[in-house]
Amino acid sequence: MGIKVIKGGLLTTVQDLGRKGYRKDGIIVSGAMDTLALEIGNLLLGNDAAEAGLECTLLGPKLLFETDQLVAITGGNLSPMVDDKPVKMWRPVFIPGGSVLSFGSAVAGCRSYLTVSGGFDLPKVLGSYSTYLKAGFGGYKGRALKNEDELSFKKAYEPKGGVFNWSVGLQLYPEFNDNEIRVMKGPEYELFTGQSIAALFNEYYMITKEADRMGYRLEGAALLLTEPKEMLSSAVTFGTIQVTSNGAAILLMADHQTTGGYPRILQVITADLTKLAQMRSGQQIRFKLVTLAEARQAMLHTEMQLKQLKQTITLKQI
Amino acid sequence: MKTVEPIQYYPLGDNAIVIQLGNEISESIQHHISSICSFLEDYSFEGLIEYVPAFTSITIFYDALVTDYGGVQSLLEEMLQEIMEGIEEEEAPIVEIPVLYGGTQGPDLSYVANHAGISEAEVIALHTAGEYLVYMIGFAPGFPYLGGLNEKIAVPRKETPRGKIAAGAVGIAGAQTGIYPIETPGGWQIIGQTPLKLFDVERQPPALLKAGNKLRFVAISAAEFEKIKRQSDGD
Numbered sequence: 001m002g003i004k005v006i007k008g009g010l011l012t013t014v015q016d017l018g019r020k021g022y023r024k025d026g027i028i029v030s031g032a033m034d035t036l037a038l039e040i041g042n043l044l045l046g047n048d049a050a051e052a053g054l055e056c057t058l059l060g061p062k063l064l065f066e067t068d069q070l071v072a073i074t075g076g077n078l079s080p081m082v083d084d085k086p087v088k089m090w091r092p093v094f095i096p097g098g099s100v101l102s103f104g105s106a107v108a109g110c111r112s113y114l115t116v117s118g119g120f121d122l123p124k125v126l127g128s129y130s131t132y133l134k135a136g137f138g139g140y141k142g143r144a145l146k147n148e149d150e151l152s153f154k155k156a157y158e159p160k161g162g163v164f165n166w167s168v169g170l171q172l173y174p175e176f177n178d179n180e181i182r183v184m185k186g187p188e189y190e191l192f193t194g195q196s197i198a199a200l201f202n203e204y205y206m207i208t209k210e211a212d213r214m215g216y217r218l219e220g221a222a223l224l225l226t227e228p229k230e231m232l233s234s235a236v237t238f239g240t241i242q243v244t245s246n247g248a249a250i251l252l253m254a255d256h257q258t259t260g261g262y263p264r265i266l267q268v269i270t271a272d273l274t275k276l277a278q279m280r281s282g283q284q285i286r287f288k289l290v291t292l293a294e295a296r297q298a299m300l301h302t303e304m305q306l307k308q309l310k311q312t313i314t315l316k317q318i
Numbered sequence: 319m320k321t322v323e324p325i326q327y328y329p330l331g332d333n334a335i336v337i338q339l340g341n342e343i344s345e346s347i348q349h350h351i352s353s354i355c356s357f358l359e360d361y362s363f364e365g366l367i368e369y370v371p372a373f374t375s376i377t378i379f380y381d382a383l384v385t386d387y388g389g390v391q392s393l394l395e396e397m398l399q400e401i402m403e404g405i406e407e408e409e410a411p412i413v414e415i416p417v418l419y420g421g422t423q424g425p426d427l428s429y430v431a432n433h434a435g436i437s438e439a440e441v442i443a444l445h446t447a448g449e450y451l452v453y454m455i456g457f458a459p460g461f462p463y464l465g466g467l468n469e470k471i472a473v474p475r476k477e478t479p480r481g482k483i484a485a486g487a488v489g490i491a492g493a494q495t496g497i498y499p500i501e502t503p504g505g506w507q508i509i510g511q512t513p514l515k516l517f518d519v520e521r522q523p524p525a526l527l528k529a530g531n532k533l534r535f536v537a538i539s540a541a542e543f544e545k546i547k548r549q550s551d552g553d
Binding site (some may be wrong): 020021022023024025026027125126134135136137184186187232233234235236237239240257258259264267268269270292295296299300303 | 328329330331332333334336341343355367368369370371372373374375377379382383386387454455456457458459460461463499500502517519523524525528529
């Protein structure tokens with residue numbers, strides 16, 4: 001009762017909303033790069049928000065469903081297909097046993113999430129299903145999926161007799177064609193030259209080829225400190241933008257280390273992490289400065305929409 | 319107890335607040351940070367997710383859907399007042415780290431000895447004589463940033479990092495000494511190996527050390543190494 005992996009894809013990992021409470025032990029949070037997409041995927045199936053899903057990156061996997069299952073595919077559009085026929089995203093999809101789910105070209109975004117009704121049957125490690133690739137634990141055997149792997153479902157699919165024709169109104173999920181990323185000042189923002197700060201908001205910064213789950217190295221006008229400063233390591237988080245000693249910006253993503261020793265010039269607001277998670281190498285970013293209050297407002301707005309979606313889905317299930 | 323510089327609070331994004339206590343590494347500041355951590359362990363508050371102690375700061379992650387920056391800051395200010403009044407100079411218990419020095423476990427011991435112009439035995443004597451303070455955990459699961467290395471045995475990193483360093487490797491890099499908790503590439507000069515697991519997902523807490531711990535290295539024989547390793551693998 002589960003999935004057999006025919007092809008692992010470029011980087012397919014099991015992720016949930018992250019491993020919380022262990023940063024002080026040097027254990028990274030991990031979790032989905034695009035937590036909003038994963039959350040919506042779970043919501044669509046009536047799952048607990050903390051269930052794990054598969055994060056598929058650019059070149060998705062090829063998966064044989066051994067038994068019937070209800071799934072949802074959310075996030076970036078990697079052209080999902082069931083037995084070579086295109087299948088809709090952002091809604092529950094019934095997959096008959098014996099069918100193969102595969103992915104084609106990346107049409108929009110770069111990370112797609114597969115959730116299954118009831119979730120995957122995996123052991124939680126330190127309270128989370130997320131894969132910690134570097135330390136080799138969590139998720140599926142602490143690594144990305146490979147050919148021949150087998151993943152079990154927590155429960156068999158039970159037809160409820162109803163129709164599952166709901167889908168997500170996409171105003172909740174950001175558009176990919178917009179490259180504006182909202183940021184707050186980072187703790188060391190004031191230590192940078194006026195010229196650097198001006199460049200930061202008037203010029204584009206490009207995501208280089210060095211971009212993975214740990215972080216994106218950006219290319220753009222150099223960011224310089226007004227005077228050299230010896231930094232002591234301190235906490236960093238998802239969305240922190242650090243500046244290395246040669247003036248290059250590094251944007252930290254879901255697999256960031258718990259602490260860092262570079263000045264933190266900016267911090268991407270929570271509400272825009274989804275957009276960032278779906279950006280690829282070569283894409284340009286334009287930063288827009290907002291206040292803490294605005295950042296919080298944007299976060300609450302997303303949360304309110306999620307709540308509404310949950311209510312709609314619950315109503316339809318009745 | 320010596321008071322620290324005025325305490326600063328600032329946000330790290332929209333769901334974390336940093337408490338900054340000065341800007342220099344000191345045992346006194348570390349002690350204050352550890353006291354705040356212990357307090358948060360004992361008295362959580364609504365919306366607290368987790369905290370990350372570092373050299374001169376402690377970052378507190380909160381659930382912004384439950385509370386907000388202002389609310390957390392005033393709560394922390396109140397807490398800190400109480401904590402600062404109650405801080406006492408107390409000796410942290412010392413954790414002993416058994417180490418098998420030299421040989422295949424410590425391939426760079428001779429390099430360190432040559433660099434320092436002393437014998438290998440003297441390197442071991444200096445390394446085991448020190449008392450080290452864990453300032454913070456970071457970089458890798460359970461990796462301690464230690465203060466207290468004798469400057470005589472401070473050596474630069476290897477020019478070419480090794481592709482693979484075993485978990486438990488004890489090394490020196492510049493003025494720092496440390497222990498690798500998991501197998502990883504690295505440029506430290508490796509002088510020995512501990513049979514203890516610095517990090518174990520099956521253990522609670524998973525990290526052997528935490529910020530504020532004091533530790534000492536103890537030289538052991540190959541036979542003792544095997545014995546301790548069997549014990550720590552078995553539990």
